[in-house]
Amino acid sequence: MGNTSLVGLLDAPAGPGLAKAPTGIAGLDQITEGGLPRGRISLVAGSAGAGKTLLGLEFLVAGARQYGEPGVLVSFEESAAKVALNARSLGFDIDALQRDGLLVVMAFQVEPSEVITTGVFDFEPLFMLLDEAIRRIGAKRVMLDTVEVLFGAFGDDAIVRAELTRLARWLEDQGVTVIVTGERGEKSITRRGIEEYVTDCVILLDHRVRDEISTRRLRVVKYRGSAHGTNEYPFLISARGFMVLPITSITLDYTASEERIPTGVDRLDHMLGGGFFRGSTVLLTGTAGTGKTSLGAHLVNSACSRGEPALWVLFEESPAQVLRNMRSIGLDLQQWVDAGLLHIWAARPSSFGMETHLAILFQLIEEVSPSVAVLDGVAGLAHGSPAAETASMMARQLDLLKARGITTLVTSLGHENEAATMTVSSLVDNWLLLRNIETNGERNRLLFVLKSRGTAHSNQVREFVLTDHGVELVEVYVSAAGMLVGSARLAQEAAARDADVQEADNRDRRLRALRGRIAEQEAHIVAAQDQLAAERAEMDRIDLRERHQAAVAKADRSTLATRRWADPVPSNGGQP
Amino acid sequence: MSQPRTQDGGTGTGTGIGTGTGIAADSGQTWDLRLYVTGQSPNCVRAIENLRLTCEEHMPGRYRIEVVDLLENPRLAADDQILAVPTVVRRLPSPIRKIVGDLSDTERLLVGLQVRPPARAAT
Numbered sequence: 001m002g003n004t005s006l007v008g009l010l011d012a013p014a015g016p017g018l019a020k021a022p023t024g025i026a027g028l029d030q031i032t033e034g035g036l037p038r039g040r041i042s043l044v045a046g047s048a049g050a051g052k053t054l055l056g057l058e059f060l061v062a063g064a065r066q067y068g069e070p071g072v073l074v075s076f077e078e079s080a081a082k083v084a085l086n087a088r089s090l091g092f093d094i095d096a097l098q099r100d101g102l103l104v105v106m107a108f109q110v111e112p113s114e115v116i117t118t119g120v121f122d123f124e125p126l127f128m129l130l131d132e133a134i135r136r137i138g139a140k141r142v143m144l145d146t147v148e149v150l151f152g153a154f155g156d157d158a159i160v161r162a163e164l165t166r167l168a169r170w171l172e173d174q175g176v177t178v179i180v181t182g183e184r185g186e187k188s189i190t191r192r193g194i195e196e197y198v199t200d201c202v203i204l205l206d207h208r209v210r211d212e213i214s215t216r217r218l219r220v221v222k223y224r225g226s227a228h229g230t231n232e233y234p235f236l237i238s239a240r241g242f243m244v245l246p247i248t249s250i251t252l253d254y255t256a257s258e259e260r261i262p263t264g265v266d267r268l269d270h271m272l273g274g275g276f277f278r279g280s281t282v283l284l285t286g287t288a289g290t291g292k293t294s295l296g297a298h299l300v301n302s303a304c305s306r307g308e309p310a311l312w313v314l315f316e317e318s319p320a321q322v323l324r325n326m327r328s329i330g331l332d333l334q335q336w337v338d339a340g341l342l343h344i345w346a347a348r349p350s351s352f353g354m355e356t357h358l359a360i361l362f363q364l365i366e367e368v369s370p371s372v373a374v375l376d377g378v379a380g381l382a383h384g385s386p387a388a389e390t391a392s393m394m395a396r397q398l399d400l401l402k403a404r405g406i407t408t409l410v411t412s413l414g415h416e417n418e419a420a421t422m423t424v425s426s427l428v429d430n431w432l433l434l435r436n437i438e439t440n441g442e443r444n445r446l447l448f449v450l451k452s453r454g455t456a457h458s459n460q461v462r463e464f465v466l467t468d469h470g471v472e473l474v475e476v477y478v479s480a481a482g483m484l485v486g487s488a489r490l491a492q493e494a495a496a497r498d499a500d501v502q503e504a505d506n507r508d509r510r511l512r513a514l515r516g517r518i519a520e521q522e523a524h525i526v527a528a529q530d531q532l533a534a535e536r537a538e539m540d541r542i543d544l545r546e547r548h549q550a551a552v553a554k555a556d557r558s559t560l561a562t563r564r565w566a567d568p569v570p571s572n573g574g575q576p
Numbered sequence: 577m578s579q580p581r582t583q584d585g586g587t588g589t590g591t592g593i594g595t596g597t598g599i600a601a602d603s604g605q606t607w608d609l610r611l612y613v614t615g616q617s618p619n620c621v622r623a624i625e626n627l628r629l630t631c632e633e634h635m636p637g638r639y640r641i642e643v644v645d646l647l648e649n650p651r652l653a654a655d656d657q658i659l660a661v662p663t664v665v666r667r668l669p670s671p672i673r674k675i676v677g678d679l680s681d682t683e684r685l686l687v688g689l690q691v692r693p694p695a696r697a698a699t
Contacts, residue, residue: 108659118684119623119677121660124614125646125653132650154660154676163660 018226021069021141021177024062025055026366027244028203031220031229037200040224041168041178045190046205051216051237052181054090055205056143058242059179061092064102069140069177072104072133074126076149080107090241104133110153117155123163127170134174142171143179148192161197168198189221200224206232215353218244234355236363245359245396255279256454261372261407264302265295267462267473268447273455276430278371279405280453281398283425285412286434290445291464292411293317294471295434296374297326297333299409303372304336311370311406313361314346316377330469343368349377354393362400373401374409394424429453434464437485444486447473463489607631607639607689608668612658615647619678623662626679634691666690 020034029035036042036059044052053075060071075083083105087094097103106129133139151160171178180198182190189195195202202222208215217232235244260274269275276282286292293316300310314322319337322344326333336342345364352360365373378394394410401408410428425431431451436443445464462473463485477484477492484492611627613620624643631639646653646661656665664675666689675688686692 106654108657110657110659114672115674115676116684116688117676118682118688119626119680120619121662121677122617122619123659124617124661125612125650125658126660128614128646128650129653150659156677 020226021059022062022067023055023059024066025058025242025244027233027235028055028218028242031218031233031244032201032223033227036177036179037224037226038177039172039175040200041171041180041198042201042203043180043182043190043195043199044203044205045182045184045195047184047207050184050205050207051235051242052205053086053145054237054242055203056145056179056181057087057090057092060103060141060143061087061097063141064097070102070104070137071141071143072130072137072139072176073106073143073145074130075105075107075145076110076153077146078107079109080105083107089239090237091239101137104137104139106133110149112153112155115153115155121154121156121159123150123167127167130171131174134176140176141178142176144181146181146183147194148183148190151192157192161192164194165197195222201226205235215355217355234353234359236356236359238363240363243359243363245355245362255405257405262302263295264298265471265473268471271449271460271462271473272430272452276407277454278407279402280407280429281402281427282407282409282430282432283412283428284409284432284434287436288413290434290436291466291471292434293322293376294326294329294331294466295432296376296409296411297322297329297331298471299372299407300342300374301331301333301336303370303407304333304339304341307341308371309340309368310336310342311364311368311373312342312344313364313373313375314344314377315349315375317346319344319346322376328468329466329471343370358393358396358400361397365400365404365406369404370406372407372409374411376411378410378412391424395427398424398427425451430455437483439485440488442486446476446485605635605638605669607635607666609639609689610642610644610665610667612644612646612653612656612661612663612665614661615645617661620662622678622680623664626682626685627664630679630682630685630689634686634689664688 019038020032020036021038022029022035023032044055046052056073060073063069063071073083078086084094094103094105098105130142134142147164150164151157154160168178180194182192182194184204185191185193189202189204199222201220201224204219204221206217206219208217216235216237218235219232220228220230233244235242237243257278259278260269260272260276261278262269262275263272284292284295296312300312303310312322317325323334323337333342337344343364345360347357347360349357361375375397378397398408398410410424412424428451430449430453433448433450435446435448437446438444445466447462447464449459461476461483463476465472465474474489477489609627609631611624613623627641631641644652646658652658658665660676662676662678664679666673666675669690673688673690675685679685683692
């Protein structure tokens with residue numbers, strides 16, 4: 001749970017005189033900061049069908065099963081068989097609890113037409129029966145459902161009132177925690193004003209219908225000596241029992257994960273610097289047919305392929321239809337449904353009130369514990385509600401998801417400037433916008449990253465293309481003529497390819513020419529070196545020959561002179 | 577629901593209806609009554625007295641009173657659906673009626689016992 005302070009309160013022993021008995025009802029124990037006042041009497045008031053009896057049943061059953069506190073149920077309205085039947089609708093086996101000595105059910109059907117009062121009386125038999133039952137099973141909890149019936153049955157209000165007051169004091173002396181239910185009155189909280197003399201804690205249940213949509217709400221009107229949430233909280237009664245939604249506003253105590261989770265679209269991950277932060281919230285807005293659902297499908301697909309459970313809430317289409325449509329872009333989501341990883345829940349926004357939707361979402365989250373949630377088409381939820389209410393509802397939803405570290409994508413039909421969108425956008429961490437643009441007789445989709453907290457995200461626009469293998473993001477061409485998308489982009493891409501080929505040709509040609517000239521120069525150098533070597537050789541040869549001839553000539557002359565006995569001739573003497 | 581029967585009961589004398597003096601027909605009707613009490617509480621003691629006196633005056637010899645003390649068997653209260661004491665359960669004549677209180681209001685007791693028809697536009 002995200003709210004550590006509340007958890008702390010629940011765990012900590014209550015202060016002196018403020019001991020509490022947990023009801024076991026999700027949410028109610030949070031609002032009351034621990035449960036009902038222990039050893040005291042709480043009144044649960046509401047009109048017929050508001051859920052008073054079910055709340056009390058939960059209290060008794062939770063006591064018996066979870067908290068080791070057996071209970072006694074006294075019904076003044078229904079037969080024991082009917083009580084058991086009602087309990088079964090909540091999944092409680094009353095008979096088994098009675099067999100195990102954890103619960104005693106007493107039912108009195110007091111039919112006013114059968115009873116005539118004359119003179120003074122008291123409820124001594126009720127005291128005796130309660131006393132006997134409490135002792136027999138060591139009961140710590142008692143529920144009296146609905147004591148107001150006694151007024152109608154016994155006529156004499158003064159006596160009934162006095163006897164109920166006596167009963168209340170007696171029950172407190174027994175140290176049992178008591179729930180008394182009462183009919184909602186016109187002017188007072190209950191029709192007979194029981195709240196004035198029997199209770200320390202008053203809980204009001206309300207069942208309202210607006211725009212043909214019914215919503216159940218709960219409010220703690222009074223809680224003597226204890227802090228409590230004072231707002232109206234939506235609640236649900238389902239096959240899994242009674243559940244109250246404790247949330248009212250965004251609390252800012254989330255942990256921030258550094259982990260990125262891929263969106264399932266590579267280039268989008270790239271634009272976002274690796275994907276969304278785990279636990280962050282993403283708003284995806286765009287007009288109809290811009291591909292919002294497909295992007296959502298990618299996100300759940302990506303989560304499921306990592307083996308993480310995902311929740312997909314659809315407000316516009318049936319699960320079968322969405323699964324079929326996603327197959328057409330190459331996403332097989334059925335496999336994740338079969339594998340139990342993907343949970344799809346679909347409901348028309350108009351089927352329930354916003355609070356009920358919220359409550360159902362809460363329940364789904366508790367059940368599925370998804371790592372990724374996609375709420376598709378939330379704009380429909382606004383359905384005739386004021387923008388402020390819609391925004392507060394969205395805030396609650398996001399709070400709920402965020403507090404649990406669930407990465408959430410909310411898609412909405414909104415436009416950038418809509419009031420509701422504006423409010424929501426300040427609550428989300430990422431805001432992606434899909435927009436249709438019409439050019440050259442085509443409609444093409446563009447994706448903008450308007451906001452991405454904590455990310456150096458791309459400021460560029462990408463074209464958003466749905467292919468038979470999923471969503472792809474493509475660069476758009478920005479030229480002097482404007483942005484090029486669709487077939488204009490394709491043409492531009494072709495032209496660019498041509499230009500590339502041309503460029504390559506030119507380069508090759510120049511390289512070839514250069515290479516030729518280099519080879520030529522190198523050949524010149526080789527030839528010149530050959531020449532040089534030849535000339536040097538020639539020069540050496542000439543030199544050598546000359547020296548040889550000179551030596552020979554000298555030798556000849558010397559020989560002659562010897563032969564002639566001639567005078568020695570100085571060297572070089574005979575040379576010119 | 578109870579009115580037609582009450583008038584049937586009164587047809588024997590005819591004139592008795594609504595006059596406050598009539599007594600149920602001598603049609604062999606008997607009263608089978610069970611009075612639930614819790615020990616000797618003042619209310620209960622008074623109720624026993626009041627019931628005996630009224631029966632003796634209005635239906636002598638044609639009634640039977642069984643006094644059940646719930647202190648001796650508390651479970652009977654649950655089985656017999658008794659929330660308050662003193663309570664007289666009229667087992668006969670049918671239908672079953674419960675008369676709650678110390679029975680100090682004799683007129684109401686007589687109506688409850690079906691000795692008298694209820695006052696006009698009664699509950």
